[in-house]
Amino acid sequence: MGRDGRDDPWDGLVLDEDFIRDAGSSEPSARARMLSARWRREQPEPQPWRSDEPPAGWFFGKGRRRRWRRR
Secondary structure, eight states, X not given: OOTTSSOOTTTTOOOOHHHHXXXXXXXXXXXXXXXXXXXXXXXXXXXOSSOSSOOTTSTTOXXXXXXXOOO
16 A cells, blocks of 8 residues: 555556567667758758769778788
8 A cells, every 4th residue: 555545556567678678769879860850841852872972991991902902
């Protein structure tokens, strides 16, 4: 019984590890909140899925450096 003489529905609640792991989280990340606020003010420009330009760092990336290394 609670302080006022009534049964408290929270008395039997057990917050074990399974309960905590099964609990969902629906709060967006700070980055997602920042981008959504920015996009509300001004919509982003459409970006092509693939473009003619290689991605940044492609030519001098780590993958090509491995072949240039002297032995």
